[in-house]
Amino acid sequence: MSFSISIHSSKGGTGKTCIAQNLAYAYAMDGKNVCLLDLDLKSPSLFSGLFPVKDCWLNSVLEGRQEIDDVLVDATREMGTKGRVCVGYSNPDIAEIREISLKDRRWQSQALQKLIDCKKKLFSSGFDVVIMDSSPGVDYTSVNVVACSEYVITVFKSGESRGVQLVINGIYKPLEKRCFAIENMNNGVSSFSFEDQIPVPVLARIPCMCDVSKYGTKKLFTCEDPAHPFSKAIFNLKDQIC
Amino acid sequence: MDNKEQTDKILFLLKSIDEKLDKLLRMKHIYMADEVPEGLDVMTLLSLPDHLRTTATALIENGVSTAEDLAKITSKKRAVESSYLNQLVRMGHVRKFRKGKKVFFEIQSSL
Numbered sequence: 143m144s145f146s147i148s149i150h151s152s153k154g155g156t157g158k159t160c161i162a163q164n165l166a167y168a169y170a171m172d173g174k175n176v177c178l179l180d181l182d183l184k185s186p187s188l189f190s191g192l193f194p195v196k197d198c199w200l201n202s203v204l205e206g207r208q209e210i211d212d213v214l215v216d217a218t219r220e221m222g223t224k225g226r227v228c229v230g231y232s233n234p235d236i237a238e239i240r241e242i243s244l245k246d247r248r249w250q251s252q253a254l255q256k257l258i259d260c261k262k263k264l265f266s267s268g269f270d271v272v273i274m275d276s277s278p279g280v281d282y283t284s285v286n287v288v289a290c291s292e293y294v295i296t297v298f299k300s301g302e303s304r305g306v307q308l309v310i311n312g313i314y315k316p317l318e319k320r321c322f323a324i325e326n327m328n329n330g331v332s333s334f335s336f337e338d339q340i341p342v343p344v345l346a347r348i349p350c351m352c353d354v355s356k357y358g359t360k361k362l363f364t365c366e367d368p369a370h371p372f373s374k375a376i377f378n379l380k381d382q383i384c
Numbered sequence: 385m386d387n388k389e390q391t392d393k394i395l396f397l398l399k400s401i402d403e404k405l406d407k408l409l410r411m412k413h414i415y416m417a418d419e420v421p422e423g424l425d426v427m428t429l430l431s432l433p434d435h436l437r438t439t440a441t442a443l444i445e446n447g448v449s450t451a452e453d454l455a456k457i458t459s460k461k462r463a464v465e466s467s468y469l470n471q472l473v474r475m476g477h478v479r480k481f482r483k484g485k486k487v488f489f490e491i492q493s494s495l
Binding site: 247248250251252254255258282285286289290312313316317318 | 423424425426427428429430434437438441444445491493
């Protein structure tokens with residue numbers, strides 16, 4: 143059964159993109175057909191150039207100028223995975239990022255519908271997993287992504303649990319999402335006190351690792367170093383989700 | 385009066401109120417386009433009361449649907465879904481149209 147996962151966080155710099163791209167590779171190595179979408183429209187990552195790029199953007203799909211198939215890049219050959227891997231990017235041009243910031247609620251309402259249509263189209267064209275890397279925080283660009291996904295993974299850093307609870311109780315739960323949390327860059331001390339427990343499963347507490355911090359999104363750990371503790375945490379995460 | 389009879393009576397009254405409100409809107413040409421948002425954006429969706437949000441969320445995900453289609457998703461009675469959908473229509477978030485004998489609903493298109 144096909145499903146989509148949005149990777150979200152209440153704050154920036156939690157390692158969402160790194161987790162999204164490594165998780166995508168992990169699913170594809172399992173033989174799943176995966177579509178990885180950079181939907182951080184206000185701060186596109188381009189996945190640090192790890193996958194092939196073409197001059198077509200998800201922005202055009204949300205505007206209704208292009209279809210989702212037209213903007214995806216097939217990275218299966220480069221990745222050498224069992225399953226198919228396709229990637230979609232947000233436009234990093236500053237004029238486009240400014241344009242996104244100016245969109246009104248009518249446009250955002252259409253964008254949500256377009257995202258849902260895209261997801262359905264991807265499922266019907268054979269993708270098993272759609273992973274959407276969203277903007278951090280609470281605004282239209284991020285909450286639209288959360289709203290159109292089946293699962294939400296919220297990534298937080300040690301000591302930043304308050305924001306997590308806000309997005310769980312204020313966004314994910316009202317939208318009736320199946321939600322999981324990942325504590326990334328864990329420094330050995332749990333972020334949650336006894337009173338602070340959140341009602342969603344924390345699927346992973348990934349320790350702070352120097353080489354992960356050093357390479358960040360520039361290295362696909364699950365591909366280049368599957369025995370690395372970070373890679374193992376991602377493989378384990380994948381098995382727990384589905 | 386047992387629970388089922390009470391529920392049926394409530395549903396009957398809700399349906400009758402819905403029909404009267406729809407009739408009023410048609411008769412008096414009350415257009416609220418200037419007052420209500422067109423379409424349904426995600427922040428407005430989050431601000432809806434729980435029962436309407438569940439219905440609206442199901443409609444967004446499912447696309448054009450009948451009250452019966454949504455009742456299967458939300459596990460509520462068709463008449464209840466119909467009432468909620470009509471509330472969303474009056475709020476300007478949902479469009480209602482007839483095709484043959486069936487009444488369909490869809491998120492109001494804003495562009």
